[in-house]
Every structure is written in C-alpha cells, then in structure tokens.
Amino acid sequence: MNNEEFKIYLHSLLPEAVFVETGEFLEIQIASDKLFPFLENIKISENTSFDYLFCLTCIDRIDKFEMVYHLLSKTHKHILVVKSIISDYQNPETETVCNLWKTAEFHEREVFDLFGIKFKNHPDLRRIFLDDNWNGYPLRKNYIDPNMIEL
Amino acid sequence: MRGLIEEDYTTKEGEFVINIGPQHPSTHGVLHLKVWLNGETIIKIQPHLGYIHRSIEKMSERLSYRNFIFATSRMDYLAAHINNEACALAVEKGLQIEATPRAKVVRTILSELTRLSSHQLWWASTGLDLGAVTPFFYAFREREAILDIMDETCGARLTQNYMVPGGLMNDIHPNFQKRTKEVLKQIKEKFKEYDDILTGNVIFINRTKGVGYLSKEDALSYGVTGPTARASGLSCDIRKWAPYSAYPSVDFEEILDTEGDSYSRYLIRMKEMKQSVSIIEQLIDNIPEGDFQEKTKNVIKLPKGEFYQRVETPRGELGVYIVSEGMSSPYRIKYRSPNFSNLSVLPTIAKGYKIGDLVAIMATIDLVIPDIDR
Numbered sequence: 001m002n003n004e005e006f007k008i009y010l011h012s013l014l015p016e017a018v019f020v021e022t023g024e025f026l027e028i029q030i031a032s033d034k035l036f037p038f039l040e041n042i043k044i045s046e047n048t049s050f051d052y053l054f055c056l057t058c059i060d061r062i063d064k065f066e067m068v069y070h071l072l073s074k075t076h077k078h079i080l081v082v083k084s085i086i087s088d089y090q091n092p093e094t095e096t097v098c099n100l101w102k103t104a105e106f107h108e109r110e111v112f113d114l115f116g117i118k119f120k121n122h123p124d125l126r127r128i129f130l131d132d133n134w135n136g137y138p139l140r141k142n143y144i145d146p147n148m149i150e151l
Numbered sequence: 152m153r154g155l156i157e158e159d160y161t162t163k164e165g166e167f168v169i170n171i172g173p174q175h176p177s178t179h180g181v182l183h184l185k186v187w188l189n190g191e192t193i194i195k196i197q198p199h200l201g202y203i204h205r206s207i208e209k210m211s212e213r214l215s216y217r218n219f220i221f222a223t224s225r226m227d228y229l230a231a232h233i234n235n236e237a238c239a240l241a242v243e244k245g246l247q248i249e250a251t252p253r254a255k256v257v258r259t260i261l262s263e264l265t266r267l268s269s270h271q272l273w274w275a276s277t278g279l280d281l282g283a284v285t286p287f288f289y290a291f292r293e294r295e296a297i298l299d300i301m302d303e304t305c306g307a308r309l310t311q312n313y314m315v316p317g318g319l320m321n322d323i324h325p326n327f328q329k330r331t332k333e334v335l336k337q338i339k340e341k342f343k344e345y346d347d348i349l350t351g352n353v354i355f356i357n358r359t360k361g362v363g364y365l366s367k368e369d370a371l372s373y374g375v376t377g378p379t380a381r382a383s384g385l386s387c388d389i390r391k392w393a394p395y396s397a398y399p400s401v402d403f404e405e406i407l408d409t410e411g412d413s414y415s416r417y418l419i420r421m422k423e424m425k426q427s428v429s430i431i432e433q434l435i436d437n438i439p440e441g442d443f444q445e446k447t448k449n450v451i452k453l454p455k456g457e458f459y460q461r462v463e464t465p466r467g468e469l470g471v472y473i474v475s476e477g478m479s480s481p482y483r484i485k486y487r488s489p490n491f492s493n494l495s496v497l498p499t500i501a502k503g504y505k506i507g508d509l510v511a512i513m514a515t516i517d518l519v520i521p522d523i524d525r
Binding site for chain 1: 244
C-alpha cells in the first residue's frame with residue numbers, strides 16, 4: 001500500500017482521525033479513548049499488521065501531554081506514527097499497550113518515571129531510573145531541580 | 152539503597168533471592184539484577200536501572216544543535232561514533248541538507264571500524280566472562296590498532312565527536328587510508344586465531360550452545376534488535392532497511408541465523424566482523440575528493456517539526472527523535488537506545504536456566520549500561 005491507499009484504509013477504520021503529512025512518516029492523531037482499540041485493530045489486521053513498536057515516548061506541551069507511538073510493519077514495510085493527546089495535565093492517564101507489544105512495558109515505565117503518566121492495566125508500573133521517593137517528574141517542562149543553582 | 156528496602160523478598164520454600172551487581176564484573180557496568188532462585192535454577196529476574204542515569208535527554212533541551220551531539224558519545228561509549236552520526240543525520244534531515252560525498256564515505260568507514268572495535272571488545276569480554284583470559288589479549292591487540300587510527304584522525308580514542316551537522320569536523324589524516332589497510336590486513340590474518348581459541352572450543356560450546364533461547368516472536372514483540380535479534384532469524388539491519396550515508400553503494404550481507412541461542416548470537420557477531428572488513432575494503436580506495444563539510448550557519452535553527460533518524464549500532468537500532476519548535480535547541484529529544492529494549496527481554500530468556508548460564512546469556516546479549524540509563 002502506498003501512503004494514499006493507506007490513508008484511505010485508515011480513514012475507513014476511524015473516520016474522525018486527523019492525518020498530518022508534513023514529516024517523514026505518515027502521522028495520525030486520535031483521541032485518547034479511541035487509542036487502544038485502534039492500535040489493537042491495526043496490529044492484528046492483516047492489511048496493516050504493525051508488529052513492531054520501535055519507539056514510544058511522550059512530549060510535554062505545557063498544558064497537555066502528547067503520546068507518540070512509532071510503528072513499523074515487518075511484512076508490509078510501512079511506518080505509521082500514532083499520536084494521542086492527554087488533556088488532563090494534573091492527573092494524566094492512558095491505556096497501556098503492553099499486551100500488544102511487550103517492549104512497551106519498559107518504555108511505559110520510563111514515561112511514567114520521567115513524565116508521570118499513569119498507564120492503566122500496566123502489570124508493573126514502578127519508577128525505572130529514579131529513586132522510588134523522588135519528587136516530581138524531571139522531563140516535564142515545569143520541573144525545577146531542587147539542587148540546581150541558577151548562575 | 153534503591154529498591155532494596157521496600158520491595159518484597161518473599162520466597163516460597165526452597166527459594167531464595169540474590170542480588171547481582173551493581174558492581175559485578177559480569178554485568179559490564181552498573182546494572183543491578185535481583186534474581187529469584189530455586190537451587191541454581193532461575194525463576195525470576197528483576198533488573199534495577201538508573202545507577203548512572205545522567206538525563207542526557209533533559210540536558211539536550213538546553214544545548215544547541217551543535218553541542219547536544221557530544222553528550223551522545225557518553226551513551227553507548229563503544230559506538231560513540233555511530234551515536235554522533237545518528238544525531239548529525241537527524242539534524243541534517245531538519246536542515247534539508249546532505250553531507251558531502253567525501254564525508255558520507257568517511258563516515259561509513261569510521262562506523263564500520265567502530266563496529267569492528269566494539270565487536271572485538273565484546274569478543275574479549277565474552278571470553279573473560281566464560282573463563283578464558285587469552286581472548287582479551289588477542290582482541291585488544293587489534294582493537295588498539297583501530298583506536299590508534301581513530302586517535303590520529305578524530306583526535307580521540309573512545310569519545311570521538313568527529314561528526315558535525317553537514318559532514319566531518321576535520322579532514323582525514325594523510326595516513327588514514329594507509330593505516331586502515333594495514334589494520335585490515337592484520338585483522339583478517341587473526342580471524343583464524345579467534346576461531347581456533349574460542350569458536351571451536353569444546354568448553355565454550357558447552358557453555359553457550361542451547362543456552363538462553365530467544366524466539367523470533369519474542370524478539371519482535373520486545374523490540375530486540377541487532378545481532379541478538381538476527382540470531383533468532385529476525386531481519387532488522389537498519390543498514391538494509393533504511394540505508395544511510397554510503398551504505399546504499401556498498402555490497403554486504405545481513406547475517407541471519409535461526410537457532411536463537413547464545414552460541415548463535417556469538418557466531419552472528421563473528422561473521423559481522425568479516426562483513427565490516429569487506430565494507431571498509433570496498434570504500435577505502437574510493438574516498439571522493441572534495442569538501443569534508445557542507446556549509447552550515449553558525450547557529451543552527453531547525454524548522455518546526457519532527458525528525459526521526461534510525462541507525463544500526465553494533466548492538467542494534469538507535470533512534471534519534473527530535474521535536475523542534477523552531478528554536479536553536481530541541482524542544483524534546485528522545486533516544487531509542489538498542490540496549491534498553493534488548494535488556495527488557497533478559498528476564499524472559501534467562502528463565503529456567505542455571506545461574507551460571509546467566510553470565511553466558513548476558514555476555515552474548517552484549518549490554519552497554521550507559522546506553523540503557525542515558
């Protein structure tokens with residue numbers, strides 16, 4: 001499938017999704033509550049079969065969070081970037097994708113550690129790098145290191 | 152003491168928990184594994200990370216596009232050159248320029264020299280982990296020669312910082328081609344020695360064959376890449392999947408195996424070394440003349456957008472993800488490091504094997520801890 005056909009196919013799965021084509025890869029933006037069923041669908045479906053999650057991360061947009069999933073299909077050799085917005089900045093929550101791609105388990109723990117996003121149904125959601133009693137989430141834009149001295 | 156006090160050490164009858172690391176030689180750095188054992192059999196492993204977390208991602212948000220590259224040399228310090236290349240390529244993508252033809256070829260040669268030296272250090276330490284001391288001296292003899300080339304051309308042996316957006320920092324040293332050819336000749340002669348001492352060694356084979364089986368499905372699901380995944384038959388070489396620099400113009404093979412055990416991971420790396428030699432041989436006499444660096448502005452500003460670059464390090468797929476808001480430093484930067492994903496599969500593949508096998512499994516996964524912690 002080329003990008004156009006691919007877009008039409010994804011559009012038929014989720015009519016309200018927004019496509020962005022400015023970057024290198026095709027990007028799709030979907031609502032947080034539709035995320036898990038959509039990802040499950042494109043992983044299992046033979047037309048897309050995204051079997052490899054090669055990057056999972058989060059971006060702090062000051063008043064909201066953006067979850068970014070980079071997906072690749074080893075059979076069709078196409079790449080899709082899925083983005084979903086978490087608008088609740090105070091208490092961010094989203095569904096885990098651990099049961100689709102096991103690599104998400106470590107990557108989600110990293111996002112939890114550094115951004116403080118809670119992943120529902122994650123089997124072992126603990127801090128991965130920092131101390132268990134660390135205050136705050138360092139990769140948030142409003143994080144202030146208590147030990148930092150401004151020059 | 153992180154994770155040692157609050158966490159549960161509860162065990163069933165006959166089971167006990169031991170802590171390997173963070174200062175254990177076989178973990179190749181400060182990795183801490185909490186291992187649940189029944190007799191000598193591994194029941195469960197919990198890795199504890201973060202002993203050398205330097206938050207390179209957060210630091211990079213305050214550094215310019217020229218400066219953040221240097222921090223990445225300290226991630227996977229055995230492949231510093233390839234990390235730098237990934238960042239330089241990502242910035243070039245944002246600037247919509249390409250490195251000069253000369254820079255591309257030199258980059259590829261240096262990348263493959265890095266791969267050789269990294270695999271040699273892995274070979275040396277694998278031997279050492281499994282009780283053979285001599286390989287260490289054999290491998291370091293050739294590795295030193297490679298590092299001397301790096302020293303002469305890049306000015307550093309380990310953290311080269313030779314890549315800049317647009318090409319190379321300096322032109323190559325006049326001796327570069329001559330010395331590289333000499334080293335290649337030396338390495339090719341010594342491959343037989345490597346095979347004689349370890350590859351065919353009965354003790355070594357008994358300790359690695361059939362140990363730490365990784366299935367293709369698990370490798371894909373856990374995002375395992377590099378030689379570790381290719382030993383399980385998963386094609387994942389970025390040099391083939393998304394070629395960069397001078398790789399489209401060279402002829403080489405992606406080595407695959409289907410066994411998926413420690414011995415097979417060992418063999419893949421040994422064969423990869425030979426492929427690296429062949430790649431360098433194809434390029435060393437064909438370095439194009441011309442500029443070593445494309446002209447860029449003093450202060451680099453990337454346009455608003457997102458740029459992703461994937462490269463193949465000796466340990467797998469490294470991804471550099473830059474989110475730019477049009478400023479002179481990145482808004483967010485993410486390193487998808489190969490070792491982080493490769494480590495996540497360790498509890499699965501080590502389960503059911505003996506504690507002594509864990510050393511063999513860790514040695515053949517080839518972990519570099521600073522790359523996990525970043």
